[in-house]
Amino acid sequence: MQGTAHATREGGGSAVLDQVRDTVLEVEGLAVSYGALRALDGVSWRLGRGEILGIIGPNGAGKSTCYDAVTNLVAREGRVVLKGEDVTRVPAYGLAERGLRRAFQQNAFFDDVTVLDNMVSVLQDVWGTSFADCLVRPFRERRRTGEARRAAAAALERLGIAPLYHDRYPTEVPYGTQRMLSIALALGSGAEVLMLDEPAAGLGGADMEALVVALARLRDDGLSLVVIEHHMDLIMSVADRIVVLDQGRMLAHGTPAEIQENDEVLDAYLGRAA
Numbered sequence: 001m002q003g004t005a006h007a008t009r010e011g012g013g014s015a016v017l018d019q020v021r022d023t024v025l026e027v028e029g030l031a032v033s034y035g036a037l038r039a040l041d042g043v044s045w046r047l048g049r050g051e052i053l054g055i056i057g058p059n060g061a062g063k064s065t066c067y068d069a070v071t072n073l074v075a076r077e078g079r080v081v082l083k084g085e086d087v088t089r090v091p092a093y094g095l096a097e098r099g100l101r102r103a104f105q106q107n108a109f110f111d112d113v114t115v116l117d118n119m120v121s122v123l124q125d126v127w128g129t130s131f132a133d134c135l136v137r138p139f140r141e142r143r144r145t146g147e148a149r150r151a152a153a154a155a156l157e158r159l160g161i162a163p164l165y166h167d168r169y170p171t172e173v174p175y176g177t178q179r180m181l182s183i184a185l186a187l188g189s190g191a192e193v194l195m196l197d198e199p200a201a202g203l204g205g206a207d208m209e210a211l212v213v214a215l216a217r218l219r220d221d222g223l224s225l226v227v228i229e230h231h232m233d234l235i236m237s238v239a240d241r242i243v244v245l246d247q248g249r250m251l252a253h254g255t256p257a258e259i260q261e262n263d264e265v266l267d268a269y270l271g272r273a274a
């Protein structure tokens with residue numbers, strides 16, 4: 001094997017795990033079976049604070065199943081530790097409350113409210129007002145509503161969504177902006193770990209570049225990200241480390257440079273230059 005990516009098919013700990021500093025999310029021995037199919041088998045990785053971990057692999061390798069397993073959306077074996085707390089038995093909504101959020105492959109927003117109001121709605125946990133408060137303290141509540149809208153606008157601009165789109169309906173804005181909106185909504189407020197499933201799906205060149213910039217900015221802000229992606233250029237440019245899955249098992253784990261030189265990965269997945 002060339003390079004230093006660690007093949008993990010034989011099991012055993014990988015030294016690359018020891019390189020992760022300030023672990024925020026750790027999965028250990030995750031396994032999922034669908035009837036006779038072992039869709040995930042003994043998958044372990046760690047995510048450091050302010051880091052992007054890429055998860056790649058051919059179709060059917062188990063990438064989405066791995067997300068379902070981490071977020072407790074499927075029966076699984078193994079352990080999940082978030083910020084030092086064993087959260088293996090915590091349901092998905094409890095994980096979201098603890099700062100572990102997830103965006104799915106499909107865009108997810110309310111079609112019949114504006115982009116800005118979509119964002120305001122997910123910030124309700126911080127800026128929400130009650131009917132009773134509006135009656136008793138109307139001026140205070142009006143001020144809070146203004147603050148909520150400013151916070152929502154800032155959250156959208158953090159993802160590069162320009163103000164000219166804030167008052168449009170999501171279906172009226174370009175597809176790349178809709179993808180960014182889905183990410184912004186998944187982030188909400190208080191996210192510490194964000195898991196993205198193919199964020200670049202359907203994006204063209206300029207939108208792809210905007211996504212790279214946005215992901216790097218989120219990481220630089222201290223967010224930790226796990227990103228499933230088929231676009232190799234994108235994942236190789238933004239990820240700090242990469243896990244390669246194949247038939248439910250970990251084929252390799254290393255830096256992008258290590259993964260690109262790994263013979264097993266080249267044979268199984270990335271394709272080899274003649």
Ligand SMILES: Nc1ncnc2c1ncn2[C@@H]1O[C@H](COP(=O)(O)OP(=O)(O)OP(=O)(O)O)[C@@H](O)[C@H]1O
Nearest residue numbers: 034037038039057058059060061062063064065066
């Ligand atoms: N609910 C399910 N019931 C039965 N089999 C499933 C289920 N979900 C996934 N599988 C199977 O588990 C395996 C892993 O699927 P998964 O969707 O995790 O792969 P993936 O790497 O995300 O693929 P893709 O890149 O195509 O999205 C596949 O063989 C798939 O057919």
